[in-house]
Amino acid sequence: MVTQTPSAPGRRDPWRLIWQIVTSDSLLVILLLAAAVGLLIAAWVSQAPTSNPAAYARWLSETQARFGGATQTMQALGLFGVARSFGFRALLALLGGILLLCLVECGERTFSDADRHGVLDMFPLLAHGGGLLLLIGLVIAHLWGWRVEGLIVRGGERTSVPGTASWVTLDGDTLNIAHSAGIAAFSEARGPGVRINATDAQGGPLALQRAEDDPRTELTLAIVEDQLLAIPEAQLIVRLALQVGHPIEAHTPVLVQVYCYPPVRLETEAVVEGDTELTVDGARLHFTSVPYARVTATFNPGLWPTCIGIALAAVGLGGRIVWSVRRPKAGEEG
Amino acid sequence: MGYAAPLIGLSFGALLTALGLALWDGIRPMPRLARAIRVIRWGIGGLLLIAILLLWVTGGSALVFSLVLMAAIAAPPPHQRPSPWYDANTLLPTLVLTGACLFLITGLVQTRGDIASSVSLAAAVYGGLAARVLGEALGTLASPGTPISRLFDVLYLLLTLLVGANALTTLWQRGLVWEGNPEQSSLLGAWLVWSAAWLSPRERPRLRAVLAAVAAMQLVILALGMG
Numbered sequence: 001m002v003t004q005t006p007s008a009p010g011r012r013d014p015w016r017l018i019w020q021i022v023t024s025d026s027l028l029v030i031l032l033l034a035a036a037v038g039l040l041i042a043a044w045v046s047q048a049p050t051s052n053p054a055a056y057a058r059w060l061s062e063t064q065a066r067f068g069g070a071t072q073t074m075q076a077l078g079l080f081g082v083a084r085s086f087g088f089r090a091l092l093a094l095l096g097g098i099l100l101l102c103l104v105e106c107g108e109r110t111f112s113d114a115d116r117h118g119v120l121d122m123f124p125l126l127a128h129g130g131g132l133l134l135l136i137g138l139v140i141a142h143l144w145g146w147r148v149e150g151l152i153v154r155g156g157e158r159t160s161v162p163g164t165a166s167w168v169t170l171d172g173d174t175l176n177i178a179h180s181a182g183i184a185a186f187s188e189a190r191g192p193g194v195r196i197n198a199t200d201a202q203g204g205p206l207a208l209q210r211a212e213d214d215p216r217t218e219l220t221l222a223i224v225e226d227q228l229l230a231i232p233e234a235q236l237i238v239r240l241a242l243q244v245g246h247p248i249e250a251h252t253p254v255l256v257q258v259y260c261y262p263p264v265r266l267e268t269e270a271v272v273e274g275d276t277e278l279t280v281d282g283a284r285l286h287f288t289s290v291p292y293a294r295v296t297a298t299f300n301p302g303l304w305p306t307c308i309g310i311a312l313a314a315v316g317l318g319g320r321i322v323w324s325v326r327r328p329k330a331g332e333e334g
Numbered sequence: 335m336g337y338a339a340p341l342i343g344l345s346f347g348a349l350l351t352a353l354g355l356a357l358w359d360g361i362r363p364m365p366r367l368a369r370a371i372r373v374i375r376w377g378i379g380g381l382l383l384i385a386i387l388l389l390w391v392t393g394g395s396a397l398v399f400s401l402v403l404m405a406a407i408a409a410p411p412p413h414q415r416p417s418p419w420y421d422a423n424t425l426l427p428t429l430v431l432t433g434a435c436l437f438l439i440t441g442l443v444q445t446r447g448d449i450a451s452s453v454s455l456a457a458a459v460y461g462g463l464a465a466r467v468l469g470e471a472l473g474t475l476a477s478p479g480t481p482i483s484r485l486f487d488v489l490y491l492l493l494t495l496l497v498g499a500n501a502l503t504t505l506w507q508r509g510l511v512w513e514g515n516p517e518q519s520s521l522l523g524a525w526l527v528w529s530a531a532w533l534s535p536r537e538r539p540r541l542r543a544v545l546a547a548v549a550a551m552q553l554v555i556l557a558l559g560m561g
Contacts, residue, residue: 025533025534025535026534026535028530028533029530029533029534029545032526032527032529032530032533033526033527033530033545035526036523036524036526036527036530037523039519039520039522039523039526040519040520040523040552042514042516042519043516043517043519043520043523044516046516047514083512083514134511137511138511141510145509147509147510183509184506184507184508184509186507186508186509296508298508298509298510299509300505300509300510303505303509306505306511307502307505307506310498310501310502310505310511311498311502313498314494314495314498317491317494318491318494318495321487321490321491321494321532322491324487325484325487325488325491
């Protein structure tokens with residue numbers, strides 16, 4: 001129930017005036033335009049990656065080549081991280097506040113007005129409420145969610161997401177991604193990988209050694225870049241590399257070069273595509289193609305509020321638009 | 335592309351003629367000029383439609399195809415004609431699109447890519463409708479008493495549904511509403527500007543027209559980028 005305190009004749013209530021300004025469509029227009037400018041800057045200016053230092057270094061060199069001396073100024077202005085900037089977040093916070101006040105205003109008008117139009121009056125409520133719920137979902141995701149990029153998942157293996165209890169797997173045959181409940185995992189790229197094991201002339205397993213790992217009898221490697229491993233018992237070094245000129249896909253052929261030492265000399269080389277076996281100085285090397293996927297895993301606790309918010313906002317806005325199209329031209333209002 | 339080029343060239347010439355007639359009508363009003371301009375515009379639409387069919391059959395650049403399709407959708411005259419200046423302004427987007435197409439097919443800029451996929455076809459249709467709204471918005475700037483047609487509202491509805499569906503899909507597949515890639519940022523930015531235009535007060539038609547023009551231009555550029 002709206003009660004009005006009678007004011008002195010000719011004297012406007014300043015609180016009512018402020019309320020009218022903050023719940024007006026004009027302020028909403030200004031905020032929407034400001035947000036649009038931010039997004040368009042983000043679209044035009046390549047945003048700085050935060051996933052890993054190598055990607056950042058590559059981005060920085062490209063950006064300096066594009067903008068030259070203006071790069072530092074643009075960086076100081078926060079143009080390379082619009083979504084992460086304080087200004088943009090403050091803008092979204094203000095937008096959320098305005099939507100809340102508009103929601104209160106719409107609700108007051110809808111439920112106190114005796115001359116109601118039924119479901120048509122619900123559309124503005126849905127639009128404002130949906131927008132607010134969407135922003136709440138974004139805040140929840142920002143505060144309690146996480147995102148891990150560049151996770152290498154080899155076919156047939158379960159890979160844990162660092163720092164979490166979640167995991168991601170890649171089916172070696174279908175190349176489909178599976179993951180633990182509650183997260184979203186998306187394959188950004190796929191590439192070739194190789195599973196290697198080696199046996200001596202008597203069929204006994206040979207240890208495979210990489211620089212940073214302990215010796216193992218079987219290794220599965222994602223050929224993201226050149227890979228080197230040694231077979232000390234057979235005095236062999238194996239190099240695996242992508243073939244130049246081939247597009248990088250799940251089943252791209254992999255070049256295998258086997259060197260013996262000392263002195264280091266190339267003994268044999270082959271292209272692995274599927275299953276391949278090489279025999280070098282009595283040692284038998286078995287190669288099996290095992291693709292990998294570069295996966296981005298995301299945990300978004302605000303997923304459902306965001307989904308519901310988008311749906312409500314779309315229904316509310318859609319209803320308002322359809323109503324504005326179908327209303328008679330005479331006596332139309334905004 | 336060779337068979338379509340003369341038609342596109344003819345269309346461009348006809349557009350210049352229609353623009354000249356509209357400006358003449360504004361300076362020295364003459365009877366029947368309005369009708370002549372309407373006939374020319376429908377004729378341009380027909381020529382460009384034939385050019386589209388020829389491009390589809392003979393193959394060619396997806397960008398040229400998108401430009402011609404957009405120009406063909408934007409070419410026909412609007413329902414209202416409050417003044418010759420309105421008419422002249424509504425011709426401008428079609429003129430620019432056809433001119434850009436001519437520029438490309440003369441080979442000064444190399445384009446590549448086969449004729450459009452279904453997604454870029456849909457984007458081109460959308461861009462064409464946005465070009466019509468752009469024309470109407472420019473016309474409203476010349477004649478402020480003339481409101482933009484219902485096409486503005488219809489396109490806003492379609493854009494809202496598109497943005498909503500895109501957001502839900504991204505959210506479900508990748509766990510985020512906004513990934514930050516340029517295409518998604520552009521689409522979202524265009525929707526925000528269009529929302530601002532839709533919410534702006536109808537008592538200020540010039541502001542509404544400027545915002546509508548900016549939003550429509552963004553959509554046209556986005557649609558061309560997908561071509």
